[in-house]
Amino acid sequence: MADQRKSFDYIIIGGGTAGLVLANRLSEDASTTVAVIEAGGDPSTDPRVIVPGFVATALGSELDWGFGTVPQKQMNNNRLGAAAGKMLGGTSSINFTALLPPSASDIDAWEKLGNDDWNWKTLSPYLEKVFSLTLPDEATAEHLHLTWPHEFAKGGKGPVKASFPASREDPMPRALVETVEQLGFPLTASPFSGHSTGAFGGILTIDPATRTRSSSLTAYYQPVASRTNLEVFTDSMVEKIVIENNGEDEPVATGVKFSRGGMSHVLHATKEVILSAGAFNSPKVLELSGIGDPKILHAAGIDVKLANPFVGTNLQDHIVCGISFEAVDGLSTMDNMMRKDPEVLGKAMEMYQQHKTGPFSTTGVTSFAYLPTADFKEDTNALNFMLDQLKFSSVGNHPLHTARTENLAKILTNADEGTGQYMLFPAHSQYDGDTIIGPEGFGGKPPLEGNYVSVLVGLSHPLSTGTCHITSSDSKEPPEIDHQYYSNELDLELQARHVRYLQKIATTGPFGALFKPEGRRNHPDAFIGDDLEKAKKFVRESSTSNWHSVGTCAMAPKEKGGVVDSKMRVYGVKGLRVVDASIFPLVPQSNTQSLVYMVAERAGDIIRGKA
Numbered sequence: 043m044a045d046q047r048k049s050f051d052y053i054i055i056g057g058g059t060a061g062l063v064l065a066n067r068l069s070e071d072a073s074t075t076v077a078v079i080e081a082g083g084d085p086s087t088d089p090r091v092i093v094p095g096f097v098a099t100a101l102g103s104e105l106d107w108g109f110g111t112v113p114q115k116q117m118n119n120n121r122l123g124a125a126a127g128k129m130l131g132g133t134s135s136i137n138f139t140a141l142l143p144p145s146a147s148d149i150d151a152w153e154k155l156g157n158d159d160w161n162w163k164t165l166s167p168y169l170e171k172v173f174s175l176t177l178p179d180e181a182t183a184e185h186l187h188l189t190w191p192h193e194f195a196k197g198g199k200g201p202v203k204a205s206f207p208a209s210r211e212d213p214m215p216r217a218l219v220e221t222v223e224q225l226g227f228p229l230t231a232s233p234f235s236g237h238s239t240g241a242f243g244g245i246l247t248i249d250p251a252t253r254t255r256s257s258s259l260t261a262y263y264q265p266v267a268s269r270t271n272l273e274v275f276t277d278s279m280v281e282k283i284v285i286e287n288n289g290e291d292e293p294v295a296t297g298v299k300f301s302r303g304g305m306s307h308v309l310h311a312t313k314e315v316i317l318s319a320g321a322f323n324s325p326k327v328l329e330l331s332g333i334g335d336p337k338i339l340h341a342a343g344i345d346v347k348l349a350n351p352f353v354g355t356n357l358q359d360h361i362v363c364g365i366s367f368e369a370v371d372g373l374s375t376m377d378n379m380m381r382k383d384p385e386v387l388g389k390a391m392e393m394y395q396q397h398k399t400g401p402f403s404t405t406g407v408t409s410f411a412y413l414p415t416a417d418f419k420e421d422t423n424a425l426n427f428m429l430d431q432l433k434f435s436s437v438g439n440h441p442l443h444t445a446r447t448e449n450l451a452k453i454l455t456n457a458d459e460g461t462g463q464y465m466l467f468p469a470h471s472q473y474d475g476d477t478i479i480g481p482e483g484f485g486g487k488p489p490l491e492g493n494y495v496s497v498l499v500g501l502s503h504p505l506s507t508g509t510c511h512i513t514s515s516d517s518k519e520p521p522e523i524d525h526q527y528y529s530n531e532l533d534l535e536l537q538a539r540h541v542r543y544l545q546k547i548a549t550t551g552p553f554g555a556l557f558k559p560e561g562r563r564n565h566p567d568a569f570i571g572d573d574l575e576k577a578k579k580f581v582r583e584s585s586t587s588n589w590h591s592v593g594t595c596a597m598a599p600k601e602k603g604g605v606v607d608s609k610m611r612v613y614g615v616k617g618l619r620v621v622d623a624s625i626f627p628l629v630p631q632s633n634t635q636s637l638v639y640m641v642a643e644r645a646g647d648i649i650r651g652k653a
């Protein structure tokens with residue numbers, strides 16, 4: 043044990059993205075004692091975490107919980123990877139570093155469903171509190187058409203450092219922006235404004251000075267690690283929250299039981315236990331502690347302390363599918379890196395070590411677009427049909443389904459809102475079959491021959507929801523994860539339309555000029571043409587997780603499937619909050635790390651009575 047102290051004001055379960063933000067903020071007051079209990083280790087000196095381009099080597103290793111879904115019925119029974127970081131920094135230490143803030147209307151929808159004060163106005167100031175953004179030099183900014191980030195760059199003073207990965211030598215990001223503009227979708231506003239559609243050069247949470255990963259570990263923990271009122275217990279697996287009935291009207295969370303080095307320990311919390319174990323492990327810890335659906339708890343042999351059938355439900359993710367298009371000769375892609383060509387890897391290492399440039403200085407993703415469903419722009423019949431189907435789809439498998447369909451209907455009828463998030467990755471990608479990343483590494487499948495650029499699209503507002511539950515009382519056993527991707531047919535319909543549209547993007551304007559007209563693609567079924575049914579077939583067989591799982595301890599009124607209230611307090615238990623991606627009631631358009639940081643900062647203010 044780091045110390046002999048056994049009692050703390052706050053005990054945070056999970057030193058991940060949200061957990062370390064809270065650890066920092068709550069321990070600002072030197073008279074408040076804070077403990078963090080983290081299952082993984084401290085990767086502060088691990089190159090797999092520090093060097094952005096090594097990200098693929100961390101996936102599937104001991105730094106990753108290595109979860110996967112059960113076979114997905116609507117996806118040819120494929121089992122999809124469900125990676126999550128297991129170390130200080132959590133998933134912010136293993137993610138692809140893309141910084142895409144949420145859209146305002148999606149956050150406002152959280153308030154509309156019954157979470158008072160959770161709207162864009164109250165949440166957006168935290169963007170500047172969390173992130174600081176360094177602009178590239180003028181010539182690169184000009185090359186990338188970067189007119190929009192200046193205001194944010196001026197205001198953002200937060201500890202998580204962000205920068206642009208694209209360089210003037212790379213024609214792809216600029217070409218994508220110009221082509222998407224030509225297709226009628228110019229960038230409407232800054233992606234930091236909450237009201238933006240169109241394409242833009244991507245921002246990554248990479249420190250521009252050192253070209254290393256900026257995470258909750260580097261930004262929120264390392265600078266305050268010497269505080270004597272903050273203790274972090276690594277390699278410590280939480281088994282359960284201690285919940286007592288002290289004769290009060292409600293049970294009280296009084297401490298945390300965890301194992302370390304084969305020994306069991308208990309820490310006592312004088313104020314609160316805060317659960318920040320992530321979208322898969324937070325419901326697991328609640329269930330192991332006797333909070334959840336009595337049927338699930340009984341089957342696992344656990345006594346019920348508090349019945350709530352919604353724990354571990356409402357699991358959402360931005361399911362993603364993409365086409366890799368064969369590049370024209372001479373276009374430099376990352377395919378040789380993916381094939382682990384020793385000469386290419388050696389040169390890349392030299393560039394990184396000597397100049398902090400080259401493929402290892404980035405995670406590879408360079409540009410993005412938030413786009414509406416292009417088909418609906420002209421085909422109002424198709425749009426109206428979709429809207430009608432949404433009305434009939436109002437009975438889903440979770441009470442929040444109505445809020446989800448209402449939000450999607452609003453978005454579909456507003457040309458300024460995206461339904462798909464497009465991403466450019468400068469190499470081939472193949473997602474047919476199972477995509478669980480094992481020790482053999484990322485991708486799993488033999489690399490394709492040739493040079494490719496992948497354009498991927500993630501469904502911004504999925505209607506399908508799934509579950510994440512324990513099947514055993516043993517905390518070492520993984521939870522059973524079942525996203526039930528595409529179980530709502532409208533998800534398939536929308537995704538198929540987006541994926542079909544990728545072909546239009548890859549054959550238009552300057553971006554189209556980067557590909558061989560009759561070139562190869564990542565799968566024989568990726569030659570979709572106009573055929574929507576073909577697109578659906580490809581989507582079913584070749585989609586994978588965008589690693590944005592959220593929602594399993596939803597913040598919502600209890601009757602709407604809530605597990606926590608709008609102050610993130612677990613219903614029916616005193617002294618227990620959940621603060622992490624699991625509380626998102628509706629997954630918003632965004633990459634999830636930005637919102638996890640924002641939510642955690644706001645939670646810190648709520649707990650300290652500042653919000």
Ligand SMILES: Cc1cc2nc3c(=O)[nH]c(=O)nc-3n(C[C@H](O)[C@H](O)[C@H](O)COP(=O)(O)OP(=O)(O)OC[C@H]3O[C@@H](n4cnc5c(N)ncnc54)[C@H](O)[C@@H]3O)c2cc1C
Nearest residue numbers: 056058059060081132133137138139140280320623633635
């Ligand atoms: C491979 C990958 C790539 C991604 N890429 C991006 C991206 O480019 N951009 C983006 O915005 N988002 C990305 N995401 C998503 C984003 O990073 C996550 O949504 C976010 O970091 C989750 O934060 P969290 O605090 O909810 O959970 P985490 O950061 O996962 O923190 C949970 C912590 O709790 C610990 N823990 C869990 N159970 C226990 C236990 N029983 N005892 C003790 N400790 C425990 C874990 O080890 C972990 O440290 C990616 C995710 C993955 C998996």
